[in-house]
Amino acid sequence: MAERLSAEARRQALGGLPGWTDVPGRDAIGKTFVFKDFNEAFGFMSRAALVAEKMDHHPEWRNVYKTVEVVLSTHDAGGVTARDIALAKAMDAIAG
Ligand code: HBI
Numbered sequence: 001m002a003e004r005l006s007a008e009a010r011r012q013a014l015g016g017l018p019g020w021t022d023v024p025g026r027d028a029i030g031k032t033f034v035f036k037d038f039n040e041a042f043g044f045m046s047r048a049a050l051v052a053e054k055m056d057h058h059p060e061w062r063n064v065y066k067t068v069e070v071v072l073s074t075h076d077a078g079g080v081t082a083r084d085i086a087l088a089k090a091m092d093a094i095a096g
Pocket of ligand 1: 058059072074075077
C-alpha cells in the first residue's frame with residue numbers, strides 16, 4: 001500500500017506538476033483543466049478514465065462543459081501518495 005508523502009516530498013513533486021496545487025483543508029492535490037469545448041473535455045476524461053483503471057487509481061473529478069476539476073488523493077493512505085503524483089503526470093500527458 002502506498003505511503004503518504006511527507007510535506008517536503010509533496011512540495012518537491014508539485015514542483016514538477018504545472019498547475020497542480022494543494023487542496024485547501026484536505027491532504028490532496030488538485031488541478032482545473034480547461035479545454036476548447038465539451039467534446040475535448042469529455043475526450044480527456046475518457047482517456048484518463050482508462051489510464052486510471054489500468055493504474056487502479058481513480059480521480060475525484062467534476063466536469064462542467066469544457067472544464068474538468070480534478071482532485072487526487074489515496075483514500076487507503078488518507079492522503080497524497082506517489083500514486084497520485086503518477087496519475088497527475090499521466091493526466092497532464094493526456095491533456096497535452
Ligand atoms: N483510487 N484515488 C484512489 N484512491 C484509492 O485509495 C484507491 C483508488 N482506486 C482503487 C482502490 N483504491 C482500491 O484498489 C482499494 O480501495 C482496494
